[in-house]
Amino acid sequence: xxxxxxxxxxxxxxxxxxxxxxxxxxxxxxxxxxxxxxxxxxxxxxxxxxxxxxxxxxxxxxxxxxxxxxxxxxxxxxxxxxxxxxxxxxxxxxxxxxxxxxxxxxxxxxxxxxxxxxxxxxxxxxxxxxxxxxxxxxxxxxxxxxxxxxxxxxxxxxxxxxxxxxxxxxxxxxxxxxxxxxxxxxxxxxxxxxxxxxxxxxxxxxxxxxxxxxxxxxxxxxxxxxxxxxxxxxxxxxxxxx
Amino acid sequence: xxxxxxxxxxxxxxxxxxxxxxxxxxxxxxxxxxxxxxxxxxxxxxxxxxxxxxxxxxxxxxxxxxxxxxxxxxxxxxxxxxxxxxxxxxxxxxxxxxxxxxxxxxxxxxxxxxxxxxxxxxxxxxxxxxxxxxxxxxxxxxxxxxxxxxxxxxxxxxxxxxxxxxxxxxxxxxxxxxxxxxxxxxxxxxxxxxxxxxxxxxxxxxxxxxxxxxxxxxxxxxxxxxxxxxxxxxxxxxxxxx
DNA sequence: GATGAATTATAACAAATATTAGAGTTGCTG
DNA sequence: CAGCAACTCTAATATTTGTTATAATTCATC
Numbered sequence: 018x019x020x021x022x023x024x025x026x027x028x029x030x031x032x033x034x035x036x037x038x039x040x041x042x043x044x045x046x047x048x049x050x051x052x053x054x055x056x057x058x059x060x061x062x063x064x065x066x067x068x069x070x071x072x073x074x075x076x077x078x079x080x081x082x083x084x085x086x087x088x089x090x091x092x093x094x095x096x097x098x099x100x101x102x103x104x105x106x107x108x109x110x111x112x113x114x115x116x117x118x119x120x121x122x123x124x125x126x127x128x129x130x131x132x133x134x135x136x137x138x139x140x141x142x143x144x145x146x147x148x149x150x151x152x153x154x155x156x157x158x159x160x161x162x163x164x165x166x167x168x169x170x171x172x173x174x175x176x177x178x179x180x181x182x183x184x185x186x187x188x189x190x191x192x193x194x195x196x197x198x199x200x201x202x203x204x205x206x207x208x209x210x211x212x213x214x215x216x217x218x219x220x221x222x223x224x225x226x227x228x229x230x231x232x233x234x235x236x237x238x239x240x241x242x243x244x245x246x247x248x249x250x251x252x253x254x255x256x257x258x259x
Numbered sequence: 260x261x262x263x264x265x266x267x268x269x270x271x272x273x274x275x276x277x278x279x280x281x282x283x284x285x286x287x288x289x290x291x292x293x294x295x296x297x298x299x300x301x302x303x304x305x306x307x308x309x310x311x312x313x314x315x316x317x318x319x320x321x322x323x324x325x326x327x328x329x330x331x332x333x334x335x336x337x338x339x340x341x342x343x344x345x346x347x348x349x350x351x352x353x354x355x356x357x358x359x360x361x362x363x364x365x366x367x368x369x370x371x372x373x374x375x376x377x378x379x380x381x382x383x384x385x386x387x388x389x390x391x392x393x394x395x396x397x398x399x400x401x402x403x404x405x406x407x408x409x410x411x412x413x414x415x416x417x418x419x420x421x422x423x424x425x426x427x428x429x430x431x432x433x434x435x436x437x438x439x440x441x442x443x444x445x446x447x448x449x450x451x452x453x454x455x456x457x458x459x460x461x462x463x464x465x466x467x468x469x470x471x472x473x474x475x476x477x478x479x480x481x482x483x484x485x486x487x488x489x490x491x492x493x494x495x496x497x498x499x500x501x
Numbered sequence: 502g503a504t505g506a507a508t509t510a511t512a513a514c515a516a517a518t519a520t521t522a523g524a525g526t527t528g529c530t531g
Numbered sequence: 532c533a534g535c536a537a538c539t540c541t542a543a544t545a546t547t548t549g550t551t552a553t554a555a556t557t558c559a560t561c
Contacts, residue, residue: 070491088403091489096406098399110395118399137379150355156398157340157360161330163405164338164450167547200509208406210549215510231557247333249312409517442539455518457540473527 029054032080035104035186040143049133049141054080057130060123062197069120073112075131076145079103082127083197086111086119087205097206099155100124100179104186106132106145110152125197163208166246168217171207173226173236174246180236193235271296274322277346277428282385291375291383296322299372302365304439311362315354317373318387321345324369325439328353328361329447339448341397342366342421346428348374348387352394367439405450408488410459413449415468415484422478435477 033050036042042050057080060066066084067074084101098119101107111119135142158178162171179196183189198206204214221227226242228235236242275292278284284292299322302308308326309316326343340361343349353361377384400420404413421438425431440448446456463469468484470477478484 088399090403090407094407096403098402098406118396153352153395153398154360156395156402157330159402160340160398160405161332161338163402164340164448165332165336199507206406211509212511212550213548216548219510441537452519453539454520454541458518461540 029080031186031188032078032104036078036106036141036144038185039147040140042140042144046133046135046139046141050078053078053130053133055130057128060127060129062123062125062127064123064127065120066123066127066129067112067117067121069118070116072115073117074108074121076106077108077129078106078132080128080130083124084127084129085122085124085202085206087122088119095205096208097202098159099152100206102179102182102186103188105151105182106148107152108132109145110149124202168207168209168213169221170246171209172214172217172221173242174248175203175207176227176234176236177239177243177246177248180234180239192237192239193233196229196232196234271322273428273430274320274346278320278348278383278386280427281389282382284382284386288375288377288381288383292320295320295372295375297372299370302369302371304365304367304369306365306369307362308365308369308371309354309359309363311360312358314357315359316350316363318348319350319371320348320374322370322372325366326369326371327364327366327444327448329364330361337447338450339444340401341394342448344421344424344428345430347393347424348390349394350374351387352391366444410449410451410455411463412488413451414456414459414463415478416488416490417445417449418469418476418478419481419485419488419490422476422481434479434481435475438471438474438476 029051032054033042033047036050037047060082069088079101081103083103084107085097086099086101086107087095087097089095099111107121111117111121132145133141135145155178158174162174166174180189180192180194183194188194200214200218201211204211207214209217218227218229222229225237227237242248271293274296275284275289278292279289302324311330321343323345325345326349327339328341328343328349329337329339331337341353349363353359353363374387375383377387397420400416404416408416422431422434422436425436430436442456442460443453446453449456451459460469460471464471467479469479484490
């Protein structure tokens, strides 16, 4: 269990840094984010944060950990439709006013807080809009991945996406990042069985594309992979929204 | 080629009816939609309306026909990530301010117009928000379909979705609707090859699930199918947004 | 360090989907 | 209505992915 002062102070800075990279925030907006972060809530790994169909949570800033947004079919098949990483927002994009479109579960130990209200047209509101745009991009990429890529391509493409996002919020060390997901969970995001994902990972290791050991993933040539997969670096630009 | 007066008058009514079903529109809003529809533009089948990455079009109201939103991989593989049907809006949800996230192509002869600006908080603005929510729902359904359903389930699930949307805008006759898509195109939406889609359609016909002949699709027991697939009727409710 | 549970790895086999090729069918156009 | 092009259908075969089972490894806890 994290001690309170440590749990909040560190990740809060990263979260603010990341929002600031999406739009220019005023002093008072920064203060309100810090205030919100002080009211952090904690969810242990594998805990459900919001259940699909439930009254959804307010817009939420993820201070630490990863959250998965998933659907469960009646016979138990699971599909993860997207991730939220530390420093990113979620809540509104995966919900409507009356019910959550997906269930939202903590993949590891998660610290989050309710995001402050943003005035229409403010910097904060722009940052929120960009976040929603990023979610839509995530979903479109996901559809293309699942519909038209084979196992190896799916693995590399999703790991590339995660690396890019973690680099953006300063959580990657070069081409290496901490991977809190189990292979079974990763398979549920890629529409593969755990066995086939494992086989594919071995192949990727042997071909020198990546390494994945004890919760750390390294992509050995991200640029080459991206070229190979036709992955566009669909960067969000200042002013992008909706 | 459609004569101008006929092309506009008929579908415009359906489009207004559909927007009205999403939110209560004022007299002046209705008039502005009619004005916009009078400035209709025409795209023949298989024409590109907006190319991925291009400066995107303004928010657009589709008066007639179907539009596909698609990604093309460098080697030519195509994935359709969503559809817009007559009476629905598109443009903003598939774009950001600076570049379209997908290319948008006319699947049959299409008539569209630029949607009127909506004031913040107005009925029209609420209808637009709902439309964007519906697009997000479409994408999430799509990910689940492609990730975790087999060929037969994908076919039935997508046809069900299309039937529901067409029923909502009054374009279906009972459980039958006009299907402008070629099987090859439908396969590109389902992440299947045309050959396998065709086999699967034969199987669905033989098992009595559906018929698809000369551009008309009938689902023989939509409710039963929906139950079978665990398809939730994720209806948009009054007040839903963002 | 020893123990047990969870995770990862491997193999053999089964099922689903892709590929290639070609034969019907439909619908448009002259 | 003849001819052509696009689309649909079918079959044989190849490849990919799923399933089941079990072994090896890792990780947390004692």
